[in-house]
Amino acid sequence: MDHRPRHRALDQDDIATTMLPRIRAEDPGDATAIIPKVAPDPGQTAYIPKFSEPSADPTAVLRKLPPRPPSDRPDEPAPPTPEDQPDAAEAPKGAIVVPLRPVRTEEGYRSVYSEYTRTTFGSVARTISRGTGEVLITFGLIVLLFAGYEIWGKAAIVNEHQDELNHQLEQQWAQPPPTVGPSATPAAVKPANGAVIASVHIPRMNKKWAVVQGVTPADIRYAPGHYPDTAMPGQLGNFSMAGHRTPAIWWDLDQLKPDDPVIVKTADTWYVYLVTSHEIVLPNAVQVVAPVPGKPGEKPTKAMLTMTTCNPKFNNYQRLVVHAELKRSQPVSDGDPAELKG
Template sequence: MTDIAEWGAPARVRAEEGWEPPSRRAWRLIGELMLTAGVVAVLFAAYATYGKSWQIESEQNGLATELDRRWAASVERPVAGQPMARIHIPKLDRQWAVVEGVSQADLRKGPGHYPSTAQPGQIGNVAIAGHRISSIFWDIDRLHQGDVIVAETRTGWFVYRVVRQRLVLPRQVEVIAPSPGRPGQAPRKAMLTLTTCNPKFQNWQRLIVHAELVREQAKSSGRPAELKGRP
């Protein structure tokens, strides 16, 4: 007769040898895969936010030098992929060289100017796009009515004040029309519009900041008061 104490022996042996039921093994494997996928997602988000930011910061240094060189040579005509202006946002303590164009190659350098839109200071809409990453338009959701955006060209400073912030769908391209939100109507104001993705780390919306020109100042008069004390 088999001793009742021996009935559990095979189970004890299997446990001691590390054996586990197939269902438990499958769930453990799924858990490990999910953990790995989570780590990969975090690393990808970190690269998208900080890796691209470092790359763009490096590009911006070169663009700033190139822009100064072009201005010193009295070159103002926009050239695709080349810097055409600067924008300054005192509230965010940021400035960028803006390239002509909004292709992926252009936006890897910094903010890009939609070529079909107005130039700084002109009647119409100066539309500028940028990635939602830490080195570019990460914090433009902090811009509200009355905040200043200054566009700088070779010969002048153009001071805009924010009039509206809004969220739209990517298909709502009327936000960069000469009269934003009123496509087909002739523009009566000089405006500047910033566009970027929303929410952060996603792109199913667009965050839009509209600003209107309040004054302009020749470069020969020095820096505008809104930028005094800033580099």
């Protein structure tokens, strides 16, 4: 026995007679009125009620609110009535009632926020404090940039000039020495100020510098300078030099210890000096560069070397002085000295 449900396909006539409303006979001309026309009820579409003009009284809105329906909980307190609401003059602490529209005065409209943005002692103090802070921060950045330039910017410039001076020195040494007549005096053969005369190597600092003649600010701008009235390298007396206390020149001169080598190279000779002492003096203590350091007028018996620089770092109200004594010398043709390699 067949228990399957019996169904049949609906044709267009069935759909027209069962699923769509019939067209009324009294309106045969309206053949498209499948869905009856229903006039909308204005009350059903008024979801948002029309607001009346705002009142100047901020609490008027509270008074117009409809009463809340009674609660299902008997122990819940009754809602406050408009009469129970606090007056605008007695607003809760911390609550500020701000009108939503400008206030009209005799002079025109006044912003509702004018009383909160007007200039007061507190606002002026905050403005001054904020401005002072910005100025101090800007000044601090300028100081940091200047310090960076003094440390790294000038070092790069000095290193570039040192490369050029060393190149000039190598070219000068490669040329044959000038012929000096028998009548020439020692003063006549002195190098001119600014001329490169030697190179100084300090193994402890792992650096070398070209040395120029003269100690004026222009002479020692990019290199240590030789005091013109002192002895030349290897001679009896005091071969004295001055250099700036910058990272590119004699920044770490205070790290030298006794017996540290200071090596000077000329066109044909290496001179190896060993550090004997160091001292800190005033800028006018010129006796440190005398032929016998600290003893002006005394006749020298040794070949000495003296290096002077500013002290402390970033200042110049003192002088750091390092003294060394000649230990030995060797020709350049014999190669680099052992102290330089070690």
